[in-house]
Amino acid sequence: MKASLRRIWGLVYRHLCLYRRSWPRIVELAYWPTLELLIWGFTAQFVVHGQASVALKAGGALIGGVLLWEVALRAQMGVTISFLEEIWSRNLGHIFVSPLRPSELVAALLCVSVMRTMIGLAPAALLAVFLYAFNIFSLGLPLLLLLLNLMLMGWWMSLGVIALLFRYGASAEALAWTLAFGITPLACVFYPVAVLPGWLRPIAKIIPAEHIFSAMREILYINQINWAQFLWALGLNGIWMLAAIGIFSLQFRAARTSGALISIGE
């Protein structure tokens, strides 16, 4: 157990070294979340200007949606970009012939993902307080459940992307940046699922984000916690996570058989 934790720390330390020496990397972490917040925050201000309290709440839901959806996006990118760092530095050959288990590799990448997400979102969350008087932390304890579910969603997506990297090599790199964005229309971040055409709703319903943001809107609109939505999100995340772990394991084994691990960066 102790050796396992040390191996995980070894890989986390490798990424900490990378970030502590590179301010552009740190800035990049916070750049997009902050930019998104500024664009949607001012849009919300324009829409709700002088309107009734319902519109004000809708503006809050818009800003909350921006901030929380970034959690899932950053969690996913935190894992996949950290994995890609190993491909870019042609270091995977050393990693995979060390005693580091695949599960420890994933655990280390998840730790890096948490750090990247926190660093990336802290400036945006603070700006939301100062610019739009929206304090995401006022959601209280349910915020932790929202964050947990969104992190889980980001993580299973990232395991899926890494599985594709095992299968298709660096040519699947673009998915690391775009996969989660592609899900956004069906995640119902800014609107309820009822807005979608009928045939799309069942698909949206199997995405945990739909339930997470539905719960968030209920908290903001009527100050009520819908535990059923949280449970749906948690259950769906569990199912997707198991599926992602299965696909990751299968693709890792297939890559060891086909020789893809040797040529993954090419």
Place this chain on the structure above:
Amino acid sequence: MSAVIVRDLSKCFGAVTAVDRISFTVPNGATIGLLGGNGAGKTTTISMLLGILVPDQGSIEVLGHDMAHDRFAALARMNYSSPYVALPMRLTVAENLAVYGHLYNVPDLSTRISDLAHEFDLKSLLDRRAGALSAGQKTRVALAKALINRPDLLLLDEPTASLDPDTADYVRSRLEAYRAESGAAILLASHNMSEVERLCSRVLMMKHGKIVDRGTPDALIARYGRDDLEQVFVAIARAATSA
């Protein structure tokens, strides 16, 4: 006792047979050369020994562990170096060694890094980024990384490729010294025949995925009636495929 026991090992990539039913052993404390032209199957063989590639057939036992079922126990006691696999270039030399020290669970890591820095003349380089080093310096760092866990088995893929003669000689000296003091086994894939003659007690000659000949460098030179191992290599490479 053998550090490596390979039995009837095969690997195909589609219609191409990269390694074809090879068997060999690497005794403890010996340096064995794995020779062959490009595409002979050396890198595929080393990849299977490292557990990064699964064989289609046969078995590999490394340091008493079956690589099919217990590879992580073996990986903790072995290490690998190749100029074709890099270390993170934005990390300093000290950070790189620390990362791998943690991955290999090396006790008293700062002392071990200090010892390796002394041994490989890296003290002045410890705070420099790996990406800013010359080829010779990178090779010394890669070798320090390969010895960080005091491995009982060292797999080296062309460890002196693209090095100047002075640095290459330095690397060979360090490898000889490490083997002598640790009793470790070394499997060396190389295209440099003088290096193989100097370091290896036995040689495996590969061609088209098969081991076509084996023996001590002197025995091979005598068997083929040549002056040195390079001439033996060329003779085998140019012989009919059925050789």
